[in-house]
Amino acid sequence: xxxxxxxxxxxxxxxxxxxxxxxxxxxxxxxxxxxxxxxxxxxxxxxxxxxxxxxxxxxxxxxxxxxxxxxxxxxxxxxxxxxxxxxxxxxxxxxxxxxxxxxxxxxxxxxxxxxxxxxxxxxxxxxxxxxxxxxxxxxxxxxxxxx
Numbered sequence: 001x002x003x004x005x006x007x008x009x010x011x012x013x014x015x016x017x018x019x020x021x022x023x024x025x026x027x028x029x030x031x032x033x034x035x036x037x038x039x040x041x042x043x044x045x046x047x048x049x050x051x052x053x054x055x056x057x058x059x060x061x062x063x064x065x066x067x068x069x070x071x072x073x074x075x076x077x078x079x080x081x082x083x084x085x086x087x088x089x090x091x092x093x094x095x096x097x098x099x100x101x102x103x104x105x106x107x108x109x110x111x112x113x114x115x116x117x118x119x120x121x122x123x124x125x126x127x128x129x130x131x132x133x134x135x136x137x138x139x140x141x142x143x144x145x146x147x
Contacts, residue, residue: 004113004123006130009106010138014145016103020078020095022145023105024049029144035136050074054082060129088112105141107134 012019022029027047034041039057046052052072059065068089070082080093089111098104109130113122 002113002115002119002123003110004126005108005110006127006134007106007108008131008134008138009104010135010142011098012103012105012138012142012145013101014103014142014147015101016078016095016097018145019103019105019141020080022141023093023095024052024072024074024080026052026054026072030054033137033140033144035133035140037133044069046072049080058133060126060133084111105138107138109134 022033024030025048026043031041034056037059039059041056042054044053044055050073053069054072055067055069057065057067066084066089067086069085070091071085073081073083075081078095082091082093084090089109091107091109094106094108096104096106113119113126
């Protein structure tokens with residue numbers, strides 16, 4: 001099994017603290033940011049960053065739906081890590097200052113992909129598809145926090 005990785009980032013016209021707080025607000029803001037690929041969104045524990053347990057279904061393609069139960073940690077300032085209890089998937093959000101009144105929000109998801117021909121297609125197409133989903137989420141985040 002090869003590791004599959006999808007990464008995308010966006011410069012947002014809001015300070016890093018505002019952007020991070022919006023991402024970490026699972027009970028309020030986060031649910032509003034999710035594109036149509038996410039369903040059955042539910043905060044099961046916590047709701048603000050570290051200690052949150054959140055559930056959703058991610059429909060990456062018409063045939064592929066992943067049932068995610070994510071434990072949220074904040075290993076360092078400006079970093080949110082979502083580890084899926086149902087798979088090897090780990091998503092890391094990093095928000096850093098990017099000049100006066102701006103920040104960079106970057107998201108990287110990694111997981112152990114399938115082997116064989118299915119794994120080839122997964123490594124080839126999944127990062128692009130997930131990147132598009134996260135591009136939409138980051139655009140929604142920018143629209144939410146930019147004054």
